[in-house]
Amino acid sequence: MSMEQTIVCANPATGERLGEVPAMRAPEVRARMARARAAQPSWARTSFSERRRVLRVLLDAILDNADEICRLVASEAGKTLESAMMGEVFPVCEKVRYILDNVERDLSPERVASGLVAHKVATVEFHPLGVIGVITPWNFPFQNILGPTVPALAAGNAVVCKVSEWSSHSAAFVERLFGDVLASRGHSRDLVQIVTGGGEAGEALVRSGVDKIVFTGSVENGRRVLAASAEHLTPVILELGGKDPLIVCDDAHVAQAVEGALAGSFLCAGQMCLAAERVYVMEGVHDAFVEAVVRRASALRQGDPLGGRASVDIGAMTMPRQVDIVEKLVNDALAKGARALVGGKRLAGEKGNFFPPTVLVDVDHGMDIMREETFGPVMAIMRVPNDDDEVVRLANDTSFGLGSTVFSCDPERARRIARRIVAGSTGINDFGLNYLVQGLPFGGVKGSGFGRLNGREGLRAMCNVKSVLEDRFPWLHVPMKIYPVSPGDYERVRAAVNLIYRRFDLAGMKARAAALVDLVRGG
Structure with a gap:
């Protein structure tokens, strides 16, 4: 199937030659990674409203090209047109619809209780990771690319996707589809790039310095990806096999x-x-x-x-x-x-x-x-x-x-x-x-992998989930004094812990009372 510089694509139902695509080597993968890295910061600064506008254009483009997408999938994956429409186009359209309706809700800063430090405000924020590396198998040539790429874009990331050697014929179409949509709104085509090639290209992507890897494929290859990702401590979502x-x-x-x-x-x-x-x-x-x-x-x-x-x-x-x-x-x-x-x-x-x-x-x-x-x-x-x-x-x-x-x-x-x-x-x-x-998270346990795609969990998986603690009353300055350590500090902290966390039964109330006395006495 593979030649030295190209991959020959064929129709699995007839053996008919569909064309050739480049068998990219590590330097080309790294170059694409660099272009994605350069394009991502301006995209990360866009508003949710602008990202939704881009995704709405993408959805329109998918609908306008649905017949061509299904014919491409049928020709290179062998599935029927009905299966292509139902299993490739339909779920992708529903994914985009979910994100259009929910991305701002799912990724806006979220207040959480600040507990004992009531004078502080606690917030969870969701920031783009940077560049997401996606490695896809051959069974769903369209859906496997867009499934992780759409939420990655919605969260403010760029994407470099390496497709299977067995489903590379449609890669140029998908890359062009994304490029045209992004360019129509004034954004860089480099935000989504498709890599074709064999194992060298996949390994190069994992080792390229991407900020997260989303891998879908076999258990054997999932282990290889996980081992290679350890070099840079790159986080990984593994969606592996099933039985x-x-x-x-x-x-x-x-x-x-x-x-x-x-x-x-x-x-x-x-x-x-x-x-x-x-x-x-x-x-x-x-x-x-x-x-x-x-x-x-x-x-x-x-x-x-x-x-x-x-x-x-x-x-x-x-x-x-x-x-x-x-x-x-x-x-x-x-x-x-x-x-x-x-x-x-x-x-x-x-x-x-x-x-x-x-x-x-x-x-x-x-x-x-x-x-x-x-x-x-x-x-x-x-x-x-x-x-x-x-x-x-x-x-x-x-x-x-x-x-x-x-x-x-x-x-x-x-x-x-x-x-x-x-x-x-x-x-x-x-x-x-x-x-x-699409509101339900998707993923597995045991040998089927870990991490989740789809829904709120899938969107947040494309983010740096960051905790922020700030003053509730900026004019109120209550410093947390630790140094120098003074006699009785240990006893005072121990008394405070007992006062807060003892049970509310008879024995617990007695312990609380004793702790209160210790605090009043200064330890």
């Missing part, structure tokens, strides 16, 4: 659960960090659920999303290597006793990166497909007893902790199960809508 459970309780609405499982397993050919990769179905509804899933999955149409067919449900997978990984995991499951009721085998002679929609049953945790990230169009269904404790145990039996889903017609039962699942998010009776609610 999300989808639980169907014995009192679930089966038709609703089937729709959620189909979406969770097959959207974007399963190439989502939030994909429902482990489907636990309780015995009470297992057979009805499987029957409905098999009927629906057998009818799914797969092919080139831009091939001229009237409609395609599932497109191609982006990377040839990922098709091999999916095939290996499915074969391991079949060898260990799983059954493929739909799909299960790569079609011989198939042109492009395709693995057929697959439904596996009789899976268990001894199979790799229930342990390792699949990232492909496979629904792995495990029959479980009608036992909430057991299904929670299984759901938490993973090194990941990104998302999760619970289907139950009993709201309190669903909430009880959801509270016990160790994950960054849980959706109840729907799949994937959490990410569309």
Whole structure:
């Protein structure tokens, strides 16, 4: 795929050559970083009103170019136009809308109680960090760039984004989109820059002196980013893989659960960090659920999303290597006793990166497909007893902790199960809508990473959260006298601590009274 100076971009559904982009080296990355650094201070001085005007122009530009964006995504990532519109354009537009409505509220100085020092005013302020480095994977070429870049800009930062070698064809379009929007309001195009290249470019960005790194990708590469970031103590947000459970309780609405499982397993050919990769179905509804899933999955149409067919449900997978990984995991499951009721085998002679929609049953945790990230169009269904404790145990039996889903017609039962699942998010009776609610923070725990994007937490993650303490009454000067140390200072401080913090029971009140006497006597 990579040549010495360029990256060759190809359509994963057809193999058609889309073009070439530069394979940037470390000096070019550092130069772009320097230009972003130079452009950022004037942007940091802009008002929230001006940043909102810029983002409104950006939103209009996205809407005006939505069809072209979806065609670009379909051509380089293999996903259908519908998936591109729903998974790339829709959430980005909602993110911009959220920020337009909430950026000033979320990032304005916030007063907090000053406690014992009542003569002071305590404020939390949110200042831009400077330059945010973003490293994106290949599965959502548009959304993965704009997801962190929009809040970074809204907070007053510049952004340098390194995109995946496998989704570089659209990079020039995205950079131009941002540049035109910024220039239309009189701001520097250097505020948002896209870097194309391989591992050298990514490492150079991490080591370039950026003020924060937002990395989305594999656990293995996340560890590399974290290790490299330690050189400059650069803070990092890691959004890594997932092995999300989808639980169907014995009192679930089966038709609703089937729709959620189909979406969770097959959207974007399963190439989502939030994909429902482990489907636990309780015995009470297992057979009805499987029957409905098999009927629906057998009818799914797969092919080139831009091939001229009237409609395609599932497109191609982006990377040839990922098709091999999916095939290996499915074969391991079949060898260990799983059954493929739909799909299960790569079609011989198939042109492009395709693995057929697959439904596996009789899976268990001894199979790799229930342990390792699949990232492909496979629904792995495990029959479980009608036992909430057991299904929670299984759901938490993973090194990941990104998302999760619970289907139950009993709201309190669903909430009880959801509270016990160790994950960054849980959706109840729907799949994937959490990410569309931009007020909710997004991120994971355990092997799925740390830090949060989206919502107030995501905006503030792009800031230096600074504490400020100042005089409430500027004309009142109450110095805090510490030196020189005088006899009895220790006893007076000890008495003050007891007076303030003892309980209000009988013993505590006696201690308070004694402390008060000590203070009056001077220690």
